[in-house]
Amino acid sequence: MAKRFNDNEWTNKMRIKLDVNNMFAERVGPEHGFTREEITALSDKVEEAHNNIKQAKPGFMDLPYEQTEIVREIKEFAAKKQGEFDNFVVLGIGGSALGNIALQTALNDPYYNYRNDKRGGCCRLFVPDNVDPVRFKSLLETLDLKKTVFNVISKSGGTAETMSQYLIARKAVAEVVGEDKVEKHFIATTSANSGYLIEISKREDFKTFYIPDNVGGRFSVLTPVGLVSAAFCGIDIEELLAGAAYMDKLCQSSDLWQNPAYLNGVLQYMSYKEGKPLSVMMPYAHALKDMADWYRQLWAESLGKEVDREGNVINVGPTPIKALGATDQHSQVQLYTEGPFDKVITFLEVEDYGVEIEIPAVYQDIQGVSYLGGHTLNELIRTEKNATELALSKRGRLNSTIILPEVNEFTMGQLIYMLELQTALVGELFNINAFNQPGVELGKHYTYGVLGREGYDDKKQEYDERPKKDKDLII
Ligand SMILES: O=P(O)(O)OC[C@H]1O[C@](O)(CO)[C@@H](O)[C@@H]1O
Numbered sequence: 273m274a275k276r277f278n279d280n281e282w283t284n285k286m287r288i289k290l291d292v293n294n295m296f297a298e299r300v301g302p303e304h305g306f307t308r309e310e311i312t313a314l315s316d317k318v319e320e321a322h323n324n325i326k327q328a329k330p331g332f333m334d335l336p337y338e339q340t341e342i343v344r345e346i347k348e349f350a351a352k353k354q355g356e357f358d359n360f361v362v363l364g365i366g367g368s369a370l371g372n373i374a375l376q377t378a379l380n381d382p383y384y385n386y387r388n389d390k391r392g393g394c395c396r397l398f399v400p401d402n403v404d405p406v407r408f409k410s411l412l413e414t415l416d417l418k419k420t421v422f423n424v425i426s427k428s429g430g431t432a433e434t435m436s437q438y439l440i441a442r443k444a445v446a447e448v449v450g451e452d453k454v455e456k457h458f459i460a461t462t463s464a465n466s467g468y469l470i471e472i473s474k475r476e477d478f479k480t481f482y483i484p485d486n487v488g489g490r491f492s493v494l495t496p497v498g499l500v501s502a503a504f505c506g507i508d509i510e511e512l513l514a515g516a517a518y519m520d521k522l523c524q525s526s527d528l529w530q531n532p533a534y535l536n537g538v539l540q541y542m543s544y545k546e547g548k549p550l551s552v553m554m555p556y557a558h559a560l561k562d563m564a565d566w567y568r569q570l571w572a573e574s575l576g577k578e579v580d581r582e583g584n585v586i587n588v589g590p591t592p593i594k595a596l597g598a599t600d601q602h603s604q605v606q607l608y609t610e611g612p613f614d615k616v617i618t619f620l621e622v623e624d625y626g627v628e629i630e631i632p633a634v635y636q637d638i639q640g641v642s643y644l645g646g647h648t649l650n651e652l653i654r655t656e657k658n659a660t661e662l663a664l665s666k667r668g669r670l671n672s673t674i675i676l677p678e679v680n681e682f683t684m685g686q687l688i689y690m691l692e693l694q695t696a697l698v699g700e701l702f703n704i705n706a707f708n709q710p711g712v713e714l715g716k717h718y719t720y721g722v723l724g725r726e727g728y729d730d731k732k733q734e735y736d737e738r739p740k741k742d743k744d745l746i747i
Contacts, residue, residue: 283518288686290532291673294665295539304613304668306542314538315528321700322526322534330707331486332692335494336517342481343509346496349479350503353394357421360395360504361411363437364425369401370566371493372501377562378679380505395421395504403433412441417448423459425497427489429467432719461496488707490570491692494685508681515685523693533693536672540694541701543616543670544590551590552608555620556597556657559679563620564594567691574695574706581703588702598656605660609667617664617671621657624678625650
């Protein structure tokens, strides 16, 4: 059967779009918005950034094209396991978890039965993404471990949270299925060349998938990190990658006016430079709620940096904030509309939700309620988004919208790729390394020191000698 992404008409219909009208001075006022000329003035910088990106070619840019073999392997593996398992658990954290969750919420949420019926995946997905003891214990006690497969995901192969989850899960599984069958219940997804997880997976004879060395955790959702769980849950991983490839095609130009990832990136960069360090992502679709969470890591770890490429201390980085429409209209929008002019908002909008619900027309004599009758929830959420956008713009608040024709694998692939490329571009504009995360290390090292990992004794000492808590300051 021909894949939908091979159908040009469908593909064009499913193109995601970027609306930047409300970033312009004429909409939000000259003190806050930008003119075309001001934006165009960054063209040379963007051209240079574009050339740098092309030259460095970060690993995520190859993913839409270079995974034919791996996709085949994942699909075959998932098909072979069909019927064997009911539950698929991802053991991982950060970039090894958030993409799985985002895809799941978007494409496979248990709420969306009407949609899942059409997908044929065998498993429900669970991603604890933490080491909270209550949640993890509940998970292991709730699931039928005989019908559960775990994907242990760690690029570095040694993250304390992930390895602890694995050690606990392995013990629990062994107790239920017996030592000799443990191997069937675990998959490892890690770097082929380094870390302890690869060593363990060889020793245990686990099925193993690899994360390319040049793809960092937060850019890895379109590697086996996200693809294996997706395939087990019935998500069409080829269409995800086709969506990413399509967006790559849309982002070939170095002209920022022709390239959605660059245009959005430039506007985010300019907003930051103009005193708006807070960057809110606000989807108006529950399905995209966890995309904002995934994006938060992508944006924060990539762009929050102490030094530029020359080693100058610049302490740069926009702070990403997640919100959800319409829910957060009743929690955050007061602040966004009247608080400090320190934010730029990216809305995610969905044109076709796939279902429509009419609001019943009752209580005709109570006008304050009866006006809703005959409208749909779809109209309501769309109107709320437009109204919030208008209210923000009227108050001089910068905002743009990424429009998804519908939430499906193809549009999700586009969105993921666009945001990744946008991140790479903004990293270039800040002249920083967007692909490392040195700032996360110190806290980890104290933990290692305290828990007795070899080589971190000095960190234990530093931890033990930390300033004592002043009791007067605990009230
Ligand atoms: O996949 P790993 O190596 O276990 O890392 C998990 C996460 O930890 C970090 O290294 C630091 O938080 C993230 O960049 C990464 O996504």
